[in-house]
Each structure stands twice: as C-alpha cells, then as structure tokens.
Amino acid sequence: MYRIVERRMIVPNLHEFTVEAPQVTMAVRPGNFVILRADETGERVPLSVADWDPEAGTVTSVFLQVGGSTAKLARLKAGDSIPTYAGPLGKEAEISNFGTVLCIGGCYGIGSIYPVARALHEAGNTVYTLLEGRSRYLLYWQEKFRPISTRVIELTRDGSAGYKGHISRLPEILTLEKIKPDRIIVNGCTFLMMRTSGVTRELGVKTIVNMNPIMIDGTGMCGVCRLTVAGKTKFACVDGPDFDGHEVDWEEFLKRRETYNVEEVQPLRRSGCASHY
Amino acid sequence: MPAKPIDPKKRPMPKQEPFERIRNFDEVALGYTLDLAHEEASRCLACKKPRCVEGCPVGIDIPAFIQCMLEADFSGGIKKIKEKNALAAVCGRVCPQEEQCEKVCVLGNKHEPIAIGRLERFLADWEAASGAIEKPDIGPPNGRRVAIVGSGPAGITVASDLALLGYDVTIFEALHEAGGVLTYGIPEFRLPKAVVRREVEYVKSLGVKLHLDFIVGKTRTVDAFQKEYDAIFIGAGAGLPWFMEIPGENLNGVFSANEYLTRCNLMKGFLFPAYNTPLKRASHVAVFGGGNVAMDAARTALRLGADEVHIVYRRSRSELPARLEEVENAEEEGVIFDYLTLPTKLIGNERGWLTEIECLRMELGEPDESGRRRPVPVKGSEFLMKVDAAVCAIGNSPNPLIAMTTPGLSVGKKGNVVADEETGQTSRERVWAGGDVVTGAATVISAMGAARKAARSIHETLSK
Ligand SMILES: Cc1cc2nc3c(=O)[nH]c(=O)nc-3n(C[C@H](O)[C@H](O)[C@H](O)COP(=O)(O)OP(=O)(O)OC[C@H]3O[C@@H](n4cnc5c(N)ncnc54)[C@H](O)[C@@H]3O)c2cc1C
Ligand SMILES: Cc1cc2nc3c(=O)[nH]c(=O)nc-3n(C[C@H](O)[C@H](O)[C@H](O)COP(=O)(O)OP(=O)(O)OC[C@H]3O[C@@H](n4cnc5c(N)ncnc54)[C@H](O)[C@@H]3O)c2cc1C
Ligand code: SF4
Ligand code: FES
Numbered sequence: 001m002y003r004i005v006e007r008r009m010i011v012p013n014l015h016e017f018t019v020e021a022p023q024v025t026m027a028v029r030p031g032n033f034v035i036l037r038a039d040e041t042g043e044r045v046p047l048s049v050a051d052w053d054p055e056a057g058t059v060t061s062v063f064l065q066v067g068g069s070t071a072k073l074a075r076l077k078a079g080d081s082i083p084t085y086a087g088p089l090g091k092e093a094e095i096s097n098f099g100t101v102l103c104i105g106g107c108y109g110i111g112s113i114y115p116v117a118r119a120l121h122e123a124g125n126t127v128y129t130l131l132e133g134r135s136r137y138l139l140y141w142q143e144k145f146r147p148i149s150t151r152v153i154e155l156t157r158d159g160s161a162g163y164k165g166h167i168s169r170l171p172e173i174l175t176l177e178k179i180k181p182d183r184i185i186v187n188g189c190t191f192l193m194m195r196t197s198g199v200t201r202e203l204g205v206k207t208i209v210n211m212n213p214i215m216i217d218g219t220g221m222c223g224v225c226r227l228t229v230a231g232k233t234k235f236a237c238v239d240g241p242d243f244d245g246h247e248v249d250w251e252e253f254l255k256r257r258e259t260y261n262v263e264e265v266q267p268l269r270r271s272g273c274a275s276h277y
Numbered sequence: 278m279p280a281k282p283i284d285p286k287k288r289p290m291p292k293q294e295p296f297e298r299i300r301n302f303d304e305v306a307l308g309y310t311l312d313l314a315h316e317e318a319s320r321c322l323a324c325k326k327p328r329c330v331e332g333c334p335v336g337i338d339i340p341a342f343i344q345c346m347l348e349a350d351f352s353g354g355i356k357k358i359k360e361k362n363a364l365a366a367v368c369g370r371v372c373p374q375e376e377q378c379e380k381v382c383v384l385g386n387k388h389e390p391i392a393i394g395r396l397e398r399f400l401a402d403w404e405a406a407s408g409a410i411e412k413p414d415i416g417p418p419n420g421r422r423v424a425i426v427g428s429g430p431a432g433i434t435v436a437s438d439l440a441l442l443g444y445d446v447t448i449f450e451a452l453h454e455a456g457g458v459l460t461y462g463i464p465e466f467r468l469p470k471a472v473v474r475r476e477v478e479y480v481k482s483l484g485v486k487l488h489l490d491f492i493v494g495k496t497r498t499v500d501a502f503q504k505e506y507d508a509i510f511i512g513a514g515a516g517l518p519w520f521m522e523i524p525g526e527n528l529n530g531v532f533s534a535n536e537y538l539t540r541c542n543l544m545k546g547f548l549f550p551a552y553n554t555p556l557k558r559a560s561h562v563a564v565f566g567g568g569n570v571a572m573d574a575a576r577t578a579l580r581l582g583a584d585e586v587h588i589v590y591r592r593s594r595s596e597l598p599a600r601l602e603e604v605e606n607a608e609e610e611g612v613i614f615d616y617l618t619l620p621t622k623l624i625g626n627e628r629g630w631l632t633e634i635e636c637l638r639m640e641l642g643e644p645d646e647s648g649r650r651r652p653v654p655v656k657g658s659e660f661l662m663k664v665d666a667a668v669c670a671i672g673n674s675p676n677p678l679i680a681m682t683t684p685g686l687s688v689g690k691k692g693n694v695v696a697d698e699e700t701g702q703t704s705r706e707r708v709w710a711g712g713d714v715v716t717g718a719a720t721v722i723s724a725m726g727a728a729r730k731a732a733r734s735i736h737e738t739l740s741k
Contacts, residue, residue, distance in 0.1 A: 041552045069553055086490035220676050233527065258529070
C-alpha cells in the first residue's frame with residue numbers, strides 16, 4: 001500500500017496529489033508517468049509526474065477529475081492508502097541544450113511540464129513558459145515556474161489573465177513577446193496539443209507533445225495505447241509518451257480515446273457522482 | 278494370475294455443460310471424483326521402463342505417483358509429483374499432455390493413453406482441499422541474495438528452488454498481481470485464479486519476498502541490482518503482442534489478445550462496473566490465430582455475451598497449435614472455426630469503429646521450414662466478414678524493456694534474451710534467464726524446466 005501525503009484541490013477540478021513512493025523517486029525523470037489504482041477494484045490510471053522530493057520519497061501529480069477513477073482519487077485524503085503505484089514509466093523527456101524552448105502547459109499539463117521546464121532550465125536553455133486555460137482561476141503554479149523561466153506568459157480564453165483567446169494566437173504572441181523558439185513542448189489536453197502542433201507546423205518549429213491515450217499495464221504488454229506516428233504504430237507507454245506533434249495521426253488518436261466513452265458513463269450514473277463529464 | 282483386461286478409454290472429465298458454461302466464468306473442467314481417479318489410475322501398466330517419464334519435460338515419476346493413488350496414499354502421490362514439479366495444480370490443468378507424457382504412454386499404441394494430467398490435477402486439488410500443504414525443509418539461511426524479475430512460472434520456480442536452499446530471494450513484478458500469464462492471460466474458466474494465488478502464497482511461505490508494481494529496467498535497472506544481489510534471474514516472459522500489420526489495425530474494436538484477456542482476467546472486466554475496467558461487449562467477434570491464446574480469447578468473447586465468435590486461422594484443424602482439449606471445448610461451446618482463412622484488411626466506419634474484415638481463402642501447399650504445409654492464398658477468393666470486434670492472437674515476443682536497459686545482455690533477433698540451454702547463463706556475469714523471455718512464447722512446463730536448470734546453476738556458481 002502507498003500512503004497519500006496530500007491531496008488538495010488547487011483550482012476547480014484539478015487536484016495536487018502527493019504519494020509516498022520512494023522506489024519511484026529514486027529513478028524518476030522529467031516526462032515519466034506512474035500508474036496507480038485508487039482501490040482494489042479500480043482500473044489502472046496513468047498520471048504524469050509533476051514533481052518529486054527524493055528526501056521525503058514522495059511523488060506529486062496533478063490530476064483532472066473527469067470520470068469514475070479520478071473521482072475516486074478526488075475523495076482520498078492525507079493518510080489514506082492506495083494499493084497500486086507503479087513507476088516511473090515511459091521514456092523521459094528529451095533534455096539537452098536546444099537554445100530557446102517554449103513550454104506550453106494547460107490543464108494537468110501545467111503540472112506535468114514543470115519538471116521538464118526545470119530540467120531544460122538547468123541544461124542551460126532559455127525557457128519561456130506559457131500557461132493556457134479557460135480562465136484565470138484555472139491557472140496555477142506560476143510561482144514555481146517564475147524562477148526557472150525567462151518569462152511566464154498566460155493565455156486565457158476569457159482574457160481574465162494575460163492574452164485573450166485560443167492557442168491559435170501563438171504565432172502572434174511569439175512575435176509580440178519577441179520569442180524565437182528552437183523547440184516547443186506542449187503538455188495537457190489532446191486538443192491543446194493537437195492545435196498547437198497545427199500552428200507550429202507552419203512556423204516550422206519542432207513541437208513535442210505528451211500523449212495520453214487509454215492505457216492498462218503501461219509496460220508495453222497490451223498495446224491499447226498504440227497510436228500512429230510518422231506512419232508507424234507506436235506504443236505510447238514505452239515508445240513515448242513524448243512524440244513529435246507534427247508526426248502524430250491526431251484523427252485516429254482522438255477516435256481511439258473515445259473507445260470506452262459509453263462504458264465510462266455507466267459507473268458515473270450508478271454512483272450518482274456529480275463530477276463534470 | 279491372468280492379466281487384467283485393459284480398459285481402452287480414458288475416464289471422461291466431468292465438465293459444466295456447454296450451454297451453461299458459456300454464461301459464466303467458472304472452471305469448465307470440474308476434476309475427477311475419487312472414483313473416477315481410482316478407475317483411471319488402475320489402467321496404468323506400471324511399466325518397468327516408463328516412456329511417460331521421458332515424455333515429461335521435468336521427469337515426474339509418473340508410474341510412482343499413480344501407484345500411490347491406487348493405494349489411496351494421496352499425500353505420498355503429491356509428494357512424488359512435487360519432487361519435480363512445484364506447480365502441479367497449474368500443470369495438471371494447462372500442460373499440453375497430448376504432446377508430452379500422454380503422447381508416449383504405451384497404452385496409446387492401441388488405446389487411449391492414461392489421463393496423466395487429470396490425475397496430477399486430482400492429487401494437487403486433493404492436497405489443497407485437505408488444507409495440509411506440506412512444506413519441505415528449508416535450508417539454513419546462507420546469506421546470499423537473489424533478485425528475480427517476473428513472477429510467472431519461471432520466476433516462481435527459481436524462487437522456490439533457491440529459497441529451499443537457504444537463499445534470500447526477492448521477486449520483482451511489474452503488475453499489481455503475481456503469477457505472470459497464469460494471472461493476466463489464462464482465463465478463470467480454465468485456470469481459477471484461486472489456484473494461482475495458492476501457488477504464489479506457497480512460495481511466499483518459503484520466505485520469498487514479493488515486490489509488486491516494480492518494473493525492472495524502469496524502477497531499478499539490472500545494473501543497479503547487481504550491486505545489491507549475488508545473482509539475478511530474468512523470467513520476464515514474452516509479453517509484447519504482435520499485430521498482423523495489415524491496414525485498419527488501429528480501429529476501435531481491434532484488440533491484442535493480451536489487452537482483451539488482461540481486461541478480463543487481471544482487471545476483472547467481466548465484473549464491470551463493480552470492477553472499474555470496462556470491456557467492450559461485442560456481438561460478432563473474430564479471433565486471429567490458432568493457439569491456446571486464440572482459444573482463450575474466443576471462449577472469453579462467448580462468455581461476455583457475443584452472438585457469434587469465429588476463430589480465423591490460416592491453416593487447417595490438424596495444424597492448430599492449441600491444446601486439443603481446449604479446441605474441443607471451444608467447438609462444443611459453439612465457436613466457429615474458419616480454417617484456411619487469412620484476414621487481409623480491417624474496415625471501419627466514419628467513427629473509427631471496426632465493422633468488417635476482408636479475408637482471403639487459403640489452400641495448403643508444400644511443407645515450410647516448420648514441416649507444416651504452407652498456406653497459400655487462393656486467387657480472387659476475397660470475401661467480407663461482418664464483425665464488431667477482432668482480437669489478434671498471433672503471438673508475442675519478449676518485452677524490450679530489460680534488454681534496452683541492460684548493456685551487454687545478448688539479445689536475439691526477436692528480442693529474446695540469449696541464455697545457455699543447460700544453465701540459463703546469459704552473456705552477463707551473475708545474470709541468468711529462462712522461460713518465455715528466452716524461448717519466446719512457449720509453455721508453462723518448459724518455463725519451469727528452464728527455471729529449474731537456472732536455479733541449479735545459480736546454486737553451483739554461488740557455492741563455489
Ligand atoms: C501517459 C499519460 C499521462 C497522463 N497524465 C495525466 C495527468 O498527469 N493528469 C491527469 O489528470 N490525467 C492524466 N492522464 C489522463 C488520465 O489517465 C485520465 O484522465 C484518467 O485515466 C481518466 O480516468 P477516469 O476514470 O477518471 O475517467 P474515464 O471515465 O476513463 O474518462 C471519462 C471521460 O473523460 C475522457 N478523458 C479521459 N482522459 C482524459 C484526459 N486526459 N483529458 C480529457 N478527457 C479525458 C474520456 O474519454 C471519457 O470521455 C494521463 C494519461 C496518460 C496516458
Ligand atoms: C492466453 C494464454 C494461454 C496460454 N495457455 C497455455 C496452456 O494452456 N498451457 C501452457 O503450457 N502454456 C500456455 N500458455 C503459455 C504460458 O503461459 C507461458 O509459456 C508461461 O507463462 C511462461 O512463463 P514465464 O514465467 O516465462 O513468463 P510469464 O508467465 O509471461 O511471466 C512473466 C512475468 O514477468 C513480468 N515482467 C515482465 N517484464 C518485467 C519487468 N521489466 N519487471 C518486472 N516484471 C516483469 C510480467 O508482468 C509477468 O508477470 C498460454 C499463454 C497465454 C498468453
Ligand atoms: S507409459 Fe502409460 S502405462 Fe506406462 S507407466 Fe506411464 S502412464 Fe502408466
Ligand atoms: S499501456 Fe499496455 S502497451 Fe501501453
């Protein structure tokens with residue numbers, strides 16, 4: 001059993017979740033994820049690693065409450081235990097001195113891109129961070145990003161913080177901010193990653209995305225996480241989760257993500273859980 | 278004394294009726310009763326030079342345990358088996374006996390061979406039911422530490438052999454339950470998970486430590502283990518599923534057998550939504566392949582409520598690699614076998630869901646390297662099959678995780694770890710390997726056999 005050190009809602013529906021798992025902290029790298037089960041009947045849920053403390057032996061993720069399993073997680077409190085917490089999994093993010101890197105995070109991806117941005121900063125890159133969300137109250141961790149970023153830029157759909165609008169404004173923002181990125185990295189919801197890849201293709205900037213397909217084992221054993229990248233089938237859990245956003249077959253990816261939509265609604269109705277869907 | 282007349286037939290296995298069993302996940306074969314077991318045992322000729330023993334990959338003294346049964350000395354019988362095989366309840370159920378001990382049993386010349394597997398299972402179940410599982414003497418601790426990667430039959434066997442010799446043994450398992458394929462692959466209706474759990478508990482009772490959720494190569498590398506352990510055994514199995522590499526394989530509704538079976542067995546998808554992992558309920562299912570994995574997937578699909586399940590196999594019935602008993606079970610249950618059929622394309626609707634499979638008829642040509650007649654396509658024989666799910670059960674190779682993170686470990690073309698056949702020694706010092714990770718997908722008993730040899734070699738090396 002793995003003890004929960006902390007679980008608190010940081011912005012509506014997004015939770016910071018810290019678990020005691022020293023075996024993971026010994027090996028974890030930016031870009032890795034873990035797989036956990038909320039209880040003995042739970043499914044295996046992949047969550048990216050957003051931070052860790054080697055001394056305390058704890059690992060932190062940020063999760064969005066979307067369905068049954070994340071609703072279970074949202075009910076846990078400090079001192080509770082969960083039966084499964086396996087990792088680190090997946091290839092680590094590619095870290096080297098690229099020059100100027102723009103890290104874009106939205107939703108839980110603000111959390112998961114933090115260790116990547118930190119490692120890029122430590123590797124000598126000029127790091128800009130762009131936080132994206134519907135509204136100001138959905139952005140978080142600005143104070144963690146500031147010390148490792150040359151600038152933290154905000155983009156909200158309602159304009160309540162920073163730039164107003166969608167990620168389609170990225171080219172314009174880059175011009176206004178005088179940023180010439182050598183590489184862009186995006187973490188967060190599928191649409192954010194797909195749209196960003198769309199606009200950066202025209203800019204000709206290599207764009208890395210952090211794919212989040214349905215998974216079971218996370219070790220390359222089942223193949224449910226497969227996606228097409230540059231015309232080839234890849235398993236996100238072992239070949240990724242980071243891929244070149246310009247090479248991903250997004251249409252297929254979105255369809256595969258919907259495989260269990262019907263079934264996932266069933267337990268929600270049963271449990272009368274009120275989480276948004 | 279006149280020779281007793283030989284009963285030409287095996288005692289049939291009592292089973293759940295097909296119409297009943299396709300609606301539940303309970304074990305199909307119910308096991309011999311005391312009377313049936315006794316009758317079957319009495320068919321044995323107690324040969325002076327028993328061929329069956331030679332046919333058994335681990336050399337169980339078969340006539341000896343059968344003799345014990347005839348004398349109603351069941352605890353003596355199970356002890357005889359356990360001298361050579363620690364997983365009797367598993368092997369009695371899943372070994373391909375018709376290819377091994379029963380294939381060479383002298384009775385088989387004229388009649389049906391002795392049902393050796395069923396007798397083995399009887400004794401193992403008798404022992405479990407008696408509650409008095411005998412534990413052999415454990416040697417005094419020798420202070421040597423061994424790390425074992427994977428908790429399948431290979432890992433479990435090395436662990437128990439070395440624990441009995443006084444080693445300090447720890448198994449590291451990637452998944453949240455131990456047992457390997459026995460837990461995540463072979464379905465409940467063929468191998469109840471309670472049986473597997475019992476074997477795992479037994480190994481733990483010998484003092485073996487078990488770390489679940491631990492992915493060797495990720496959580497810790499083999500290199501890191503080498504600083505902490507005197508020996509490492511890799512029994513990581515062959516878990517990487519192959520796909521057919523035909524168009525449409527990433528459509529929704531197309532599964533690897535591993536995914537399909539894992540959702541059902543390990544994650545208990547058949548109990549959804551009480552267990553949270555969903556499993557698609559399809560009405561028309563096609564399973565590609567002809568081995569045990571394909572049979573298991575097809576019979577699982579039936580139990581999940583499919584109206585029609587097809588096994589699509591490119592050769593003919595006599596080439597099916599599955600255990601004969603399971604082929605017969607599948608036939609009884611109403612699985613439809615499309616022999617000499619090759620899927621060539623998967624076709625989906627606009628929402629990305631599988632709707633049809635394009636197939637080609639085959640005919641058997643000249644024998645190929647495996648000695649089986651090679652299937653060749655019949656020109657112009659394309660036809661469409663309406664389905665809403667397809668399961669790919671055409672094979673697995675070892676997962677590359679360990680090979681990728683262990684420099685200097687020799688690996689073959691298909692990703693299998695290269696190990697000495699007699700000792701299990703790999704190219705890395707103090708690292709052994711055995712089971713499916715070395716041979717590619719094979720059998721429980723061959724994994725155990727390789728593990729035995731590796732345990733012996735580890736002991737010899739470390740006692741030098
Ligand atoms: C490598 C990897 C890393 C991940 N990291 C994180 C992370 O750090 N934080 C996090 O919150 N999630 C992360 N996810 C996604 C997360 O695993 C899923 O959100 C979770 O499994 C949903 O479980 P559920 O039972 O609550 O929802 P389900 O009932 O399974 O899903 C409910 C609905 O939400 C949709 N949905 C599922 N996942 C997502 C998603 N990620 N975004 C939008 N909609 C979704 C489903 O299609 C479905 O319609 C990651 C996924 C992968 C593969
Ligand atoms: C559906 C199905 C049906 C079968 N039916 C039969 C049958 O009827 N009769 C028969 O004899 N054989 C059958 N087999 C084959 C048989 O199950 C295997 O040959 C046997 O289990 C191999 O044993 P193993 O210990 O080598 O590997 P496995 O049983 O595969 O166990 C390997 C274990 O290692 C773990 N692992 C892998 N990588 C790592 C890592 N990096 N770190 C930690 N742990 C790791 C895996 O999670 C797994 O638990 C069947 C196989 C399948 C899939
Ligand atoms: S070969 Fe057959 S008859 Fe002879 S001892 Fe073995 S099981 Fe009995
Ligand atoms: S999650 Fe099973 S192979 Fe990737």
